[in-house]
Amino acid sequence: MKKPLILIVNDDGINAPGIRKLISIMNDFGEIVVVAPDGPQSGKGHAITIESTIRCDKVIIDDGPQTEYSCSGTPVDCVKLAVNKLITRKPDLCVSGINHGSNSSINVIYSGTMSAAVEGALEGIPSIGFSLLDYSHEADFSEGEKYIREITQSVLDNNLPEGVCLNVNIPKSVDDKKIKGIKVCRQAKANWVEEFDEREDPKGRKYYWLTGKFVNYDKGDDTDERALENHYISVVPVQFDVTAYHAISKLNTIL
């Protein structure tokens, strides 16, 4: 049997420890092509580069067997370039991450990591985004590894429903609180309560840093936030059909 072809992408940049770990895991599953941003692209959502040009160059970063490309574009650009220009056959799997930081609940729509997975699904490729709830560069990706392997093998064996990718979040292991297992969840209703840090530049002109606090309003037991609180890995199936079907009948009465 031919080895599966696996496309790897992320949003923290090709040198981030999270993607290096994911590459080392995926090398056991198949033939690996990495197309990842040349620098941080966090919070880029589903952005694509249409007002400027894109650079994409083959690079060698470590001595693994994978083929790697460093790209000046967004995570979604990376997937598009991979599928349409750099890879001749369609990948059997697209994995994105491992993100440094949570992409649970509403973070899914801001996340470059998850948008790359959604773009993979759009291209008809079974796709998974992996994130660890630890923003630090020195995050420990080892405890989640066993589950990343399990989920990857299951998706390779079973495929995914059409138009659906997976948003996998891994809790941060603290002291004796180990990961208990995997829970399939829905996206929690949560939000960022924004604050802008207003400053003055040396010329006295105002500028802002976006900052904020994450607030979970959702008391449900079936959410990704609840699973993560309870030290489970959360898996949310994510779709790109964003039609609010339940609202159609009401709109037909008022428009």
Added chain:
Amino acid sequence: MKKPLILIVNDDGINAPGIRKLISIMNDFGEIVVVAPDGPQSGKGHAITIESTIRCDKVIIDDGPQTEYSCSGTPVDCVKLAVNKLITRKPDLCVSGINHGSNSSINVIYSGTMSAAVEGALEGIPSIGFSLLDYSHEADFSEGEKYIREITQSVLDNNLPEGVCLNVNIPKSVDDKKIKGIKVCRQAKANWVEEFDEREDPKGRKYYWLTGKFVNYDKGDDTDERALENHYISVVPVQFDVTAYHAISKLNTIL
């Protein structure tokens, strides 16, 4: 009764004819605050600015009664800044556009215009994105005006279901083919078949322009693409809960 407070944003930039037209229409409906990008931000999806600072300055562009801010950030940054920093009471409505070009079907996830409307909905504000199927700077926004007024009035009168905003696309009027009315639709299953235009810079190094062809695979009569083909304005209710609920039971059997 207090005049409604209306936030206006777009992704083509504060000087684009589409937003200038929208401002002139909305001035008849309430008190207007414009917070819009200082230049083109098309295709920026739900990107936010977290790796760099944001500028936002009060500007006067024409002699209308509206208050305007020009912002260096993305369309979603504009909404966040407006709601959290620039406006003291919560807007009664957020309108985005009028976009120069279609945001129907899959374009909704790449669109800065629609992401701004989604961000408005996330903030609990009834929100509408308006787009005209004409990319040109000289696009004629006049024929859709009557319908923009109708939809705006209806949303002010009836509100929208929680967590839902509207994606309104207006067909381009050609010769005798006038707009026939409004249809509430679902998002068509369509896609961009990407091509990358590969070039060489003066030093002989490769670079790419993202380009592509839009393909509609969806034969349904209830899609936005079908409505637009038939010269109707399409209205798709859009949600930010992207959980693929129909996939949860299958995932529970394989994970």
